[in-house]
Amino acid sequence: MSVQEPTYTFDGLPIEGVDPGTNILVTGPALGGVRELTMRMLLRRHSREGALVLAADVDGRQALTDYESMGGDLDFARVGVVDCTENGSDDTECNVHAVGSPADLTGAGIEFSSLYERIHANGAGRVRTGVYTLSPFVVYAPAKSVFRFVHTLTGRIRTADGLGVCAIDPSAVDDQTLSSVAQAFDGKVELREADGQRAVRVRGLPDQPDDWQPVEFDTA
Amino acid sequence: MRELTVLCVGPDEDERAATREALVSDGAVTVTEARSVAEAGDALDAGGVDCVVTAYDLPDGTGLDVAARVRETTPDTPCILFTDAAPGRIDTADREDVVVEYLPRDMPGAREALARMVGNLVDQRTQVGYPLPTREDERLAALEQYDRPGMDAADAFDRLTTLAREYFDVDVAFVGLIDAHEERFLACAGADWETLTREDSMCTHTILRDDLMIVEDTHEDDRFADNDRLDDLGIRAYAGVPLETPRGATIGAFCLTHDEPRSFSEAELADLRRFAAEAMDQLELRRQLNECEAERDAGEATGTGDGGDGP
Numbered sequence: 328m329s330v331q332e333p334t335y336t337f338d339g340l341p342i343e344g345v346d347p348g349t350n351i352l353v354t355g356p357a358l359g360g361v362r363e364l365t366m367r368m369l370l371r372r373h374s375r376e377g378a379l380v381l382a383a384d385v386d387g388r389q390a391l392t393d394y395e396s397m398g399g400d401l402d403f404a405r406v407g408v409v410d411c412t413e414n415g416s417d418d419t420e421c422n423v424h425a426v427g428s429p430a431d432l433t434g435a436g437i438e439f440s441s442l443y444e445r446i447h448a449n450g451a452g453r454v455r456t457g458v459y460t461l462s463p464f465v466v467y468a469p470a471k472s473v474f475r476f477v478h479t480l481t482g483r484i485r486t487a488d489g490l491g492v493c494a495i496d497p498s499a500v501d502d503q504t505l506s507s508v509a510q511a512f513d514g515k516v517e518l519r520e521a522d523g524q525r526a527v528r529v530r531g532l533p534d535q536p537d538d539w540q541p542v543e544f545d546t547a
Numbered sequence: 548m549r550e551l552t553v554l555c556v557g558p559d560e561d562e563r564a565a566t567r568e569a570l571v572s573d574g575a576v577t578v579t580e581a582r583s584v585a586e587a588g589d590a591l592d593a594g595g596v597d598c599v600v601t602a603y604d605l606p607d608g609t610g611l612d613v614a615a616r617v618r619e620t621t622p623d624t625p626c627i628l629f630t631d632a633a634p635g636r637i638d639t640a641d642r643e644d645v646v647v648e649y650l651p652r653d654m655p656g657a658r659e660a661l662a663r664m665v666g667n668l669v670d671q672r673t674q675v676g677y678p679l680p681t682r683e684d685e686r687l688a689a690l691e692q693y694d695r696p697g698m699d700a701a702d703a704f705d706r707l708t709t710l711a712r713e714y715f716d717v718d719v720a721f722v723g724l725i726d727a728h729e730e731r732f733l734a735c736a737g738a739d740w741e742t743l744t745r746e747d748s749m750c751t752h753t754i755l756r757d758d759l760m761i762v763e764d765t766h767e768d769d770r771f772a773d774n775d776r777l778d779d780l781g782i783r784a785y786a787g788v789p790l791e792t793p794r795g796a797t798i799g800a801f802c803l804t805h806d807e808p809r810s811f812s813e814a815e816l817a818d819l820r821r822f823a824a825e826a827m828d829q830l831e832l833r834r835q836l837n838e839c840e841a842e843r844d845a846g847e848a849t850g851t852g853d854g855g856d857g858p
Contacts (some may be wrong), residue, residue, distance in 0.1 A: 340778075346730075355559075364642050371725065393824065417635075424634065424764060430643055431639050431643040432643060432644065433611065433614075433639045433644065433645050433646055433647060434637075434639040436646050436647065436648070436649065437628065437634045437637055437639070437647070437649040438634050440648060440649040441634045441649060443631075444650075444651060444654060448654065465769065467772050468643070468644065469644055469773040469774075470769060470770050470771070470772075470773060470774070471622075471676035471677065471746045471774070472643075472644040472645075472646055472676065474675065474676045474677050474678060474746075475646040475674050475675065475676040476646050478673050478674060478675060478679075479646055479673055479674055481647060482667065482671050482673035483648070483666070483673075485671070486663075486664075486667045486671075487686065492711060498574050500769060501768065501769050503752075503768065503769075503770055504769040504770055505753075507677075507678040508661065508678070509753060509769060510678035510680070511678065511679070513681075535714070540610070
């Protein structure tokens with residue numbers, strides 16, 4: 328059995344590696360590159376890593392297309408999607424599992440846990456989980472259930488030594504809700520766009536650069 | 548570590564026995580059993596359940612019906628759907644909000660994984676429906692110092708909240724302590740509230756903050772807009788100041804509520820902070836008094852107390 332890397336690393340991004348079990352909230356405008364940043368953070372570094380996306384802003388197929396366009400390798404034994412969009416549909420070949428509505432947090436949680444177990448059983452010792460994005464859940468589901476869902480997700484990722492990367496568009500939720508949801512995460516990666524230049528800043532995670540760092544997302 | 552009580556729900560006696568055996572094998576778990584949704588409901592009503600493990604197919608419903616009962620009775624209690632039903636067969640209609648863990652019973656090592664999951668979910672409070680403060684364990688330890696038998700400050704807090712209610716011209720003024728699962732009201736002028744689950748309590752959000760929390764209209768705030776319990780209690784506007792101990796732990800809040808949307812002026816908020824500071828001073832004085840009495844009693848018990856240090 329090969330030795331696992333001690334941390335999750337992010338090639339080509341100005342973000343240092345993080346420990347297993349880390350949950351990160353990624354904030355930024357929906358059209359300002361947050362989708363690209365989230366997908367880049369989910370890129371598997373080797374074949375024994377898995378990647379799982381809970382897609383709520385885009386459907387399952389689009390999430391896979393986005394992942395591939397950022398350089399993701401679609402090994403469907405270890406890469407899969409829980410499609411939480413309204414009227415999403417299953418696609419067994421592409422490991423897409425539909426829930427039917429972003430308001431169905433129970434269904435999303437069950438599909439997530441099931442897929443996580445299967446990706447793990449298929450040889451992925453470490454799994455990167457992305458949520459793109461949390462905003463529809465916050466908008467369509469009761470606040471109490473959203474907190475319960477987020478705790479369940481981050482708790483499983485923490486105990487399984489996974490990596491959690493959950494995107495949220497701050498303009499889609501109020502500041503108080505954002506700050507309450509952020510409590511469940513170990514740290515935050517903020518993305519901004521100013522004068523045509525995108526930059527990221529890391530907050531709350533150890534051994535990271537303090538300031539805004541320029542970032543570019545070239546599609547593969 | 549304290550012993551956990553796990554409620555194990557399923558129609559098949561052999562399956563329940565195998566699950567019970569796996570759960571009790573580390574010696575820190577006791578298992579109570581139920582065969583149906585109705586029996587599970589009775590067990591939950593009896594109290595003391597730390598975690599629920601349920602099959603999906605039950606004679607009078609499903610495991611998600613059990614989860615719904617959990618959310619009604621003790622909403623913080625984690626619930627695990629332990630089943631060989633594939634996700635596609637699980638009907639979440641009308642149960643979209645309950646949120647459970649799911650563990651396939653037919654995977655290798657499932658029962659060992661279940662035992663680990665029970666411990667993790669309880670330890671990490673993974674299924675609570677509200678944000679948790681960063682150092683919640685330290686906060687609860689601090690709360691214990693202020694929340695002991697014989698530290699009843701009810702008269703003082705009754706006076707303080709009655710004054711505050713009159714002064715701010717609001718429906719209700721209260722002092723609440725936030726424990727692991729509930730807010731308990733030490734005094735409540737204008738209503739007879741005793742406890743409120745944390746997921747329904749606005750103060751559970753206030754204690755995350757360094758300063759006060761104002762909600763001028765609960766219906767306009769995403770955190771509270773769909774909280775029916777607040778409507779039941781007639782809470783439409785809220786102002787709360789965290790009660791912070793001298794060592795920096797936030798144990799509760801001093802609050803005002805009103806049944807109509809309203810704003811609070813800067814002068815009112817400054818006064819509300821003074822009321823909260825007075826309440827915290829009362830709590831701190833009682834804690835110190837209690838500590839002194841405990842030391843004196845310990846000294847007398849060991850014969851070292853000279854009784855000469857009293858005020």
